Amino acid sequence: MDPSRVDIVALPVVEIELSRLSSVCSPRTSGEDPEHVETLLSAAGELPPILVHRPTMQVVDGLHRLKVAQARGDTKIVARFIDGTESDAFVLAVEANIRHGLPLSLADRKRAAVRIIGTHPQWSDRRVASATGISPGTVADLRRRGGEGGGEARIGRDGRIRPVDGSERRRLAAELIRSDPGLSLRQVAKQVGISPETVRDVRGRLERGESPTPDGTRRLRAKPHPPSWTEPDFGETLDRDRLALLERLKADPALRLSEAGRILLRMLAMHSMDGQEWERILRGVPPHLYGVVAGFARNHARVWAGFADRLEGGPADLAAG
Structure with missing residues (x-):
């Protein structure tokens, strides 16, 4: 199984007994956050299905939702099954936890990257970085520290093999x-x-x-x-992936039920246009404004980059700001 090609939303939803589930697959070393569990408990409506690795019954994504079900006294929970190896299931767990809900800490993401480098040594730094939410340079540094060479070629995010x-x-x-x-x-x-x-x-x-x-x-x-x-070229394949991810973010109660979360969702939606729409806007810029508009675009890019850096720094970095 290639974790990057799993269409989770297309998987069928089933009910599973809570007693059958295990949480040892989680990349979150600090365990569940009680405050986030309380937020989910107060949310109206049904929570999204959790993700479970069928061969081991490990919860890949949804430990907080599992905790909510236990707190409510439920005996079953809705879920989607995935197959494949435990190492691939761990990759999916990391990807799911950096893209919605309560984000993984920077330390957890680095630990996850080290584990993925060990189980998927043929993956490129960019591919590991994409799965863990850290920069390719950080992945390369972790790879060097661990003495992992990965051979003369590696597999990129697009599945193609390239020389190191x-x-x-x-x-x-x-x-x-x-x-x-x-x-x-x-x-x-x-x-x-x-x-x-x-x-x-x-x-x-x-x-x-x-x-x-x-x-x-x-x-x-x-x-x-x-x-x-x-x-x-605005990466149309990436655009489609980003739009699918945005739909999952919109369904996350932690964002959907707070004012700040709704503002963030609107900002993300505004920038999640497909390649054709970006091209239409690009062609509409008058030649005498190329430099001005480019300056604004770069300034906004720097703001988003700083925003991302603060998030990657974890709670301590946010508190320091």
Whole structure:
């Protein structure tokens, strides 16, 4: 089973006896949060189904909902079953707990990353980072500390196998971009064998006058130029995944039942447009406002990045702010 390709929402919902369930799969080392349990207890209506690993009956996602059911005196709970290995079930548990409900602490996410690196050594740093909610650089550092090499190639988030050292492919991508600036990110990525996001990074480095590789030396700054309209790429597959995730967030009582949560959901919805809509807006920017609008976009991106950093820092970082 590939955890990244499991469509949880499409799985059938069944009723399970509470006595059959185990909670040893949870990546949350501190256990359940009593305050979050109280929030769920006070919520009106039925809670979403929990996720259970069928071979072991371990709760993959929904420990707080399980606690609520026990507090209510229920004998059964609605759930969805997943199959596969215990290591894949753990990955799903981590992904579920970083994307909705009460987020995992930074320490828990790092511990989860170390475990996933051990059980899935062939996964790229970006793929582990995507599953655990930490940066690829942090994953790489954890991998180095643990002495995990992962071989000469790794599997990325898109399922493709790529060499660990991608510097040569980045240089090839840079040559393609220079020789034909009209190529889209996907066209370059397909020819060179790297991800569109890596091509985007290479293109950005070239525009800033930098080396296409992260460890390269800085070059003379290139002259700014207007954006290419040939084929804007906003990652349509990622957009679909993000929209599906947003629907799950909207159903989470911890967000849906609080004013701050509802504001956050509206902000997330505003930015969760598909690639075609982003392209329509991009094409509607008048040429004389390219620089102004780009400045606003980058400022907003920095605000969201700071927001993400505070969340990844956990409760202590939020309290310090």
